[in-house]
Amino acid sequence: xxxxxxxxxxxxxxxxxxxxxxxxxxxxxxxxxxxxxxxxxxxxxxxxxxxxxxxxxxxxxxxxxxxxxxxxxxxxxxxxxxxxxxxxxxxxxxxxxxxxxxxxxxxxxxxxxxxxxxxxxxxxxxxxxxxxxxxxxxxxxxxxxxxxxxxxxxxxxxxxxxxxxxxxxxxxxxxxxxxxxxxxxxxxxx
Amino acid sequence: xxxxxxxxxxxxxxxxxxxxxxxxxxxxxxxxxxxxxxxxxxxxxxxxxxxxxxxxxxxxxxxxxxxxxxxxxxxxxxxxxxxxxxxxxxxxxxxxxxxxxxxxxxxxxxxxxxxxxxxxxxxxxxxxxxxxxxxxxxxxxxxxxxxxxxxxxxxxxxxxxxxxxxxxxxxxxxxxxxxxxxxxxxxxxx
DNA sequence: TTAATCCTGTGACGATCGTCACAAAATTAC
DNA sequence: GTAATTTTGTGACGATCGTCACAGGATTAA
Numbered sequence: 001x002x003x004x005x006x007x008x009x010x011x012x013x014x015x016x017x018x019x020x021x022x023x024x025x026x027x028x029x030x031x032x033x034x035x036x037x038x039x040x041x042x043x044x045x046x047x048x049x050x051x052x053x054x055x056x057x058x059x060x061x062x063x064x065x066x067x068x069x070x071x072x073x074x075x076x077x078x079x080x081x082x083x084x085x086x087x088x089x090x091x092x093x094x095x096x097x098x099x100x101x102x103x104x105x106x107x108x109x110x111x112x113x114x115x116x117x118x119x120x121x122x123x124x125x126x127x128x129x130x131x132x133x134x135x136x137x138x139x140x141x142x143x144x145x146x147x148x149x150x151x152x153x154x155x156x157x158x159x160x161x162x163x164x165x166x167x168x169x170x171x172x173x174x175x176x177x178x179x180x181x182x183x184x185x186x187x188x189x190x
Numbered sequence: 191x192x193x194x195x196x197x198x199x200x201x202x203x204x205x206x207x208x209x210x211x212x213x214x215x216x217x218x219x220x221x222x223x224x225x226x227x228x229x230x231x232x233x234x235x236x237x238x239x240x241x242x243x244x245x246x247x248x249x250x251x252x253x254x255x256x257x258x259x260x261x262x263x264x265x266x267x268x269x270x271x272x273x274x275x276x277x278x279x280x281x282x283x284x285x286x287x288x289x290x291x292x293x294x295x296x297x298x299x300x301x302x303x304x305x306x307x308x309x310x311x312x313x314x315x316x317x318x319x320x321x322x323x324x325x326x327x328x329x330x331x332x333x334x335x336x337x338x339x340x341x342x343x344x345x346x347x348x349x350x351x352x353x354x355x356x357x358x359x360x361x362x363x364x365x366x367x368x369x370x371x372x373x374x375x376x377x378x379x380x
Numbered sequence: 381t382t383a384a385t386c387c388t389g390t391g392a393c394g395a396t397c398g399t400c401a402c403a404a405a406a407t408t409a410c
Numbered sequence: 411g412t413a414a415t416t417t418t419g420t421g422a423c424g425a426t427c428g429t430c431a432c433a434g435g436a437t438t439a440a
Binding site: 355356357367368371372375 | 386387388389390
């Protein structure tokens, strides 16, 4: 839980007592590669703090898997719509490597947040960060071409390129795998 | 303020006292068409509740304006990254029509939230909705072609098509104005 | 009402992308 | 270590898209 505590302190003021009050909402869990953290049709009742490894969210459209996000160490993974509204998830979250997470249980978290203002503030900050990240990647598509989007990742998220395979990345960037391969070739020649 | 109060009640439990405590954070403001709610380089210290009219966010890239979001009645407009982190905004928010908003002042809001748990919860819910919306439109680009994105808006946000001009919409959908014009033509013929 | 400005449609053409097909390379399983 | 599987590279080709150019229609300002 060390990483999580550091993460929390980087976000907000958090006392020893708040940390104690938060404990009932927390549980550590391991996932093997290709295990589901969240399955399409399920209701998302958790925030997943990524301790080690990484996972991704993807839609299944006409049999094809389309990646919509990757979550690495110190990220929070969740379906924010389903978590907030209680409706069924339209997509999956799956481990891409052996994965260790700390699960925030929604019901317990809300209970703790009601009693402890710092926990409520923590929840708000987690969601805010999540929203910022969504906004960042949403903007990518409106501002840049496929080639420019790749460059953006190289500059701003080089870790992602290191760990995610070309095929998986292509899906995330919204282009065919062959196209990404050719973009990469074009770029290295220039 | 009637619309705002209804909006708040649709999001969360909110007592008469909480509403009173919130007042110091609120102020009503009118914008003319093409007035800036937020200018690139400014720090965003407000949440803008849209009471009537609509506005948009856009980046200025190489002299070209690229729309990234539209905000209509009962939406919250803000730069969530700048609002959260205190860093300068990289984009603009501008009124597309005569606009009436209720401004949530950040400092006053945080002060009120510290003292009133329901206000803290309201803030969290506003941000959550904002995140859900970002996620929705972010996903659009990863799952669908330009033509399918247009269809999605027709089905899920017909109001947007009614009020936003073709040129403005094209920028939001990430295609050239001419392309959107041709997509529309293709579709009406089939 | 008239002029100026903005918005939309359309043709031409080159650039980019998606799809299919198959081979090579890398990874995984046994 | 070998076989099976997955991932990546590449050619061909048709579809879509961006850009430039210009004309007509709609809207706005005086």
